[in-house]
Amino acid sequence: MHEWSLASSIVLTTKKIAEEKKVQVKGVDIVVGELSQIDLEILRDALNTLFKEELGWSIDVRIEVEKAKLKCNTCGYEFGFNEVWKQIKEVFCQDLEPGEECENPIHYVPELASSFIKCPKCGSPDLEIISGRGVWIKSIRVG
Amino acid sequence: MKRLVDPRIEAIRNRFSKIKHTVMIASGKGGVGKSLIASTLSLILSQRNKTVGLLDLDLHGPVTHVLFKLDEAELKESKDGLIPPVVNGVKVMSLGLLARNRPTPISGANKRDAIREILAVTRWDSLDILVIDLPPGTGDEVLETVNLLREKSSIIAITTPSKLSITVASRLIDLLKAMKAYIAGLLENMAYLKINGTILYPLGEPKGIELAREKRINYLGKLPLDPEIPKALEQGPRKLVDTMFARELARVVEVLEGKMR
Ligand SMILES: Nc1ncnc2c1ncn2[C@@H]1O[C@H](COP(=O)(O)OP(=O)(O)O)[C@@H](O)[C@H]1O
Ligand SMILES: [Mg+2]
Numbered sequence: 476m477h478e479w480s481l482a483s484s485i486v487l488t489t490k491k492i493a494e495e496k497k498v499q500v501k502g503v504d505i506v507v508g509e510l511s512q513i514d515l516e517i518l519r520d521a522l523n524t525l526f527k528e529e530l531g532w533s534i535d536v537r538i539e540v541e542k543a544k545l546k547c548n549t550c551g552y553e554f555g556f557n558e559v560w561k562q563i564k565e566v567f568c569q570d571l572e573p574g575e576e577c578e579n580p581i582h583y584v585p586e587l588a589s590s591f592i593k594c595p596k597c598g599s600p601d602l603e604i605i606s607g608r609g610v611w612i613k614s615i616r617v618g
Numbered sequence: 619m620k621r622l623v624d625p626r627i628e629a630i631r632n633r634f635s636k637i638k639h640t641v642m643i644a645s646g647k648g649g650v651g652k653s654l655i656a657s658t659l660s661l662i663l664s665q666r667n668k669t670v671g672l673l674d675l676d677l678h679g680p681v682t683h684v685l686f687k688l689d690e691a692e693l694k695e696s697k698d699g700l701i702p703p704v705v706n707g708v709k710v711m712s713l714g715l716l717a718r719n720r721p722t723p724i725s726g727a728n729k730r731d732a733i734r735e736i737l738a739v740t741r742w743d744s745l746d747i748l749v750i751d752l753p754p755g756t757g758d759e760v761l762e763t764v765n766l767l768r769e770k771s772s773i774i775a776i777t778t779p780s781k782l783s784i785t786v787a788s789r790l791i792d793l794l795k796a797m798k799a800y801i802a803g804l805l806e807n808m809a810y811l812k813i814n815g816t817i818l819y820p821l822g823e824p825k826g827i828e829l830a831r832e833k834r835i836n837y838l839g840k841l842p843l844d845p846e847i848p849k850a851l852e853q854g855p856r857k858l859v860d861t862m863f864a865r866e867l868a869r870v871v872e873v874l875e876g877k878m879r
């Protein structure tokens with residue numbers, strides 16, 4: 476998983492904005508798309524650590540998750556990640572022990588989902604991601 | 619929900635700050651030799667002891683795939699992103715590698731995100747040069763790549779002497795100029811065929827030089843249509859860099875060196 480590199484780019488970006496706007500940052504609100512399959516605790520730790528060690532900031536970090544919604548371009552059906560999770564597990568984690576993490580490339584490039592999953596209704600691979608991809612900064616709270 | 623700030627932009631800037639030169643291989647249409655040129659170019663540079671990366675953004679690039687044996691290559695995950703495998707001395711990354719060689723039916727709206735993501739997660743570390751094999755045309759992937767990397771990269775436009783190729787190359791060059799991208803020059807592939815000392819022009823007489831003049835860009839030269847290529851691709855990189863095609867491309871590299879951003 477790449478929580479640390481994500482955290483590092485969030486820290487870099489926040490620093491840049493703070494410098495540009497000449498503000499003191501009190502907190503950041505991060506949104507994490509469900510497709511990124513980020514471990515929120517690791518991300519939070521990484522953010523707190525990096526803000527502290529790289530910038531000397533102790534700030535309030537809030538993280539929320541945006542649910543994934545995919546849409547089939549063939550039949551129009553809209554569905555969530557939970558409806559196709561089984562398909563992903565079949566490709567990548569067939570002999571996984573319970574509790575083990577299912578490593579798959581979708582967390583790096585969510586657009587690759589259509590290489591591994593098909594529409595649960597009609598079986599088409601022509602899928603579009605409507606929401607729940609990536610990680611972004613929703614807002615920066617200043618003092 | 620609105621994405622106020624995309625942290626990938628800063629991540630990409632940070633990654634590319636360790637790359638001295640980025641060269642993108644572009645063309646208006648497919649089948650003109652972009653992938654062959656990008657692959658051979660990266661091998662030539664690597665032979666000259668440069669640290670080289672090859673990023674294949676053309677999802678349908680069998681040349682890169684075959685030559686760098688991407689079926690067997692494996693990406694390594696690290697805390698700080700994906701580490702591309704080193705094949706034949708070149709660090710190689712492609713979406714195909716991530717997709718485990720499955721088809722990648724990415725719809726138009728999602729293509730830009732996929733490009734951003736791959737640029738943000740790939741950990742090249744320090745490179746002398748990164749060669750990017752762009753998809754043909756002027757679609758989302760090309761626009762996004764150029765937009766993100768414009769400031770630090772040079773583009774080589776590829777054409778063949780065929781009329782259709784020249785026409786689409788002309789349009790591509792106009793578009794790149796309008797985007798304020800830096801075009802290092804035009805390179806004419808399959809420009810001639812040399813058989814027993816006789817020169818033939820199976821795709822028509824080379825016209826690239828006229829196009830370059832009209833567009834006021836450098837003309838980087840001509841590459842032969844080389845009958846040895848299919849066999850060389852089968853035999854692997856050492857044979858490929860020993861072809862007439864590669865020797866002519868090596869001369870282009872000399873010219874290019876002074877023209878890179
Ligand atoms: N100069 C050349 N001589 C011989 N074969 C070539 C030459 N340039 C390209 N080819 C072959 O033509 C085909 C298309 O080239 P490719 O690099 O895949 O084009 P593109 O990436 O622009 O679609 C490939 O099979 C390639 O090996
Ligand atoms: Mg190609």
Ligand SMILES: [Zn+2]
Pocket residue numbers: 547548549550551552594595596597598599
């Ligand atoms: Zn469907």
